[in-house]
Amino acid sequence: MTDQPPPARRLALVLGDQLSFELASLRGLDPRQDAVLLAEVREEVTRVPYHPKKIALIFSAMRHFAEALRRRGFRVHYVTLDDPDNCGSLPGELVRWADRLRAGEVHLTECGDWRLEQSLCHCGLPLVWHADTRFLCGRAEFARWAADRQPLRMEFFYREMRRKSGLLLDADGAPLGGGWNYDGQGRKPLPAGVEAPMAVRFAPDVITREVLALVGSQFAGHPGVLDGFDYPVSHGEAQALWQHFLDFALPAFGDYQDAMASGEPFLFHARIGAALNIGLLDLRRLCADVEEACRSGRVSLGVAEGFIRQLIGWREYVRGIYWLQMPDYATRNAFGNRRPLPAFYWTGQTRMNCLRQTIDQTLKHAYAHHIQRLMVTGNFALLAGIAPRQVCDWYLAMYLDAFDWAALPNTLGMAMHADGGYLASKPCCASGQYIRRMSDYCASCAYRVSESTGEQACPFNALYWHFLMRHRRQLEANPRLGMVYRTLARMPETRQQALWRRGEDLLARLAAEDGL
Known part of the structure; x- marks a missing residue:
């Protein structure tokens, strides 16, 4: 690497699960003076043997996001896995690029992994951290909620998030239908003759095909099948997947969300977890769409409440528990189990x-x-x-x-x-x-x-x-x-x-x- 890029007043590192245009660390960037860094690094996909489709999804979505940022005028520096100068770790790449760009400030949004956040904190650079506002409940807010409660129970946290968001409330702030939780409804096995909607698939484009070739050559020993990759890797594709669920699967989701059937991997599930968790979909938009479907009569209150509860109840709750209890939480073993995972x-x-x-x-x-x-x-x-x-x-x-x-x-x-x-x-x-x-x-x-x-x-x-x-x-x-x-x-x-x-x-x- 010989060309010296222009200096950056501010360098913002974007992680592979932070591919949102609304990311807090991207706000206020000036394309004329500031820069964005994304890096594919071996350390983050080999500490456990990631499924090759998971690696391909993250790398392809990162590359598509980098291109989208460039179209919006951002100056983006992107490090591919096979770049000969790639040092293999995110802290290492951040230090290398902060030095190369002579960055005056280095900005990051809170990580989704305690280990990675700690390693970045100890990289030797003065960092400016931003809260991850993609979530409804911040870390400090959850800690305050949990401080005087023992034991913690998700149901009470969920009610607080309903009040905070205003979702599925009437004009007086009471829950629609009179109840907060309709979990007792549905949960049926799949009857004979009921067919799930056909899954929507996305053909790999040039960027994704390049990633698939890279992953196939670099991670051939990882468990899992790479062939047949058809997942959404851009915001537009992720929105199409979500719309397909709203149109064809949401009405039956409540009844059959717990059902399992041979040869039916998807049934009536949205399959949006990955797209949401890496930033291709927005939590608040998803909840608003489900609420609108309920208020317009396209889905029942029970279905809408159950889906929204998973998003602003359980999903936010487990994130709160994670950051409240780490790092000790990862070592807990209440039953003293020692048996190895079966082959x-x-x-x-x-x-x-x-x-x-x-x-x-x-x-x-x-x-x-x-x-x-x-x-x-x-x-x-x-x-x-x-x-x-x-x-x-x-x-x-x-x-x-x-x-x-x-x-x-x-x-x-x-x-x-x-x-x-x-x-x-x-x-x-x-x-x-x-x-x-x-x-x-x-x-x-x-x-x-x-x-x-x-x-x-x-x-x-x-x-x-x-x-x-x-x-x-x-x-x-x-x-x-x-x-x-x-x-x-x-x-x-x-x-x-x-x-x-x-x-x-x-x-x-x-x-x-x-x-x-």
Whole structure:
């Protein structure tokens, strides 16, 4: 690199999950005096083995955003992964470019990853930090809300966010319909004959094809399939994906959001998590669109409330928990689990059809919806006593929308209950009967969901009771598990012993070559 670019009064670093024109650190930039930096760095996509489609999405979206900024008049410096001068880390690139541009000020927006923010803070440069206003609730605001509440509960936080945003309120500030939460409605399995809308797909353009070639050559050893990449990589494409959901899937989303079906990876889900989390969609606009659909009568209040609750309730809540509790939160392991992650999480090679279906589609699409993650892969990891850090790393690596602020609390707290109940009031554990009720997976499984002991019995059944038995001291006082433990107490001793032996056998086989 020999050409010396003109100096910059202000240099703004934009991260791969901050691709918003409204980003706080971009405000006030003067294209004549200031510059923007984006950098593809190996460190950020190899600390866990990111799915190649996830790497391709981020890099392509970054390149499209850089071009869009240039069209708006910004002076953009972009470092590609294969640039020979690329030092491989974001702090290193920031220091290199701040020095090269003789930048008077270096501006950043809050990161979505505690580790990255700390490394940037210690890069040796005086930094000007900006709050990430893409979220409804700031870090300090959440900390103030949480300060005098123990235990924390998302429902009360969600009501505060409804009041703050004014969403789905009447003229007097009361919730539309008289209730704050309609979560009890819907949640049905997919009936025979109900077809999900065809998924909208986006053909790779020249920029994306260049990225796909790069990712294919540089990350061939990462788990997951790169072929068939068809995700939105620009603001326009992301808006088209969102509009497709509004037009064709939102009305049925409430009923079938928990349903699972063989060969149907998307069903009625929006699939906007990745686009939203990297900045291609705006939270407030999404909520306004859903509210308008409700007030115009195109969708029911229950559907609208449930979708908005996921955005301004749960999504904002887990981000608040993350920044309130890090870095200690990442090390929590309330059950003391040490068992390694089974190899089939990386291959899908298991006789359990529910896990095979979910992991196969994850490897193919870098996507699974929330119930597949929570009640199939997450539930099995919880019941089997897998080390939480390994499970968290797997989710972060495999899913397009998984960024640390969102993935860690959802995995460690919600799926693994490794925080001891800080995030969720009880473990989200279930036997195979839940999967049978909410999917068609069991009909084509090598195991029998109607059985709990014996070689052909569904592993989820015995592992469920084995989990409850081995953690009885920690869990039996939980009021939400009282009925379950009373059922266990009424079981004949011989039945309990048979379930325990079956559970022990299954756990021993996890590490064996024949597996499950």
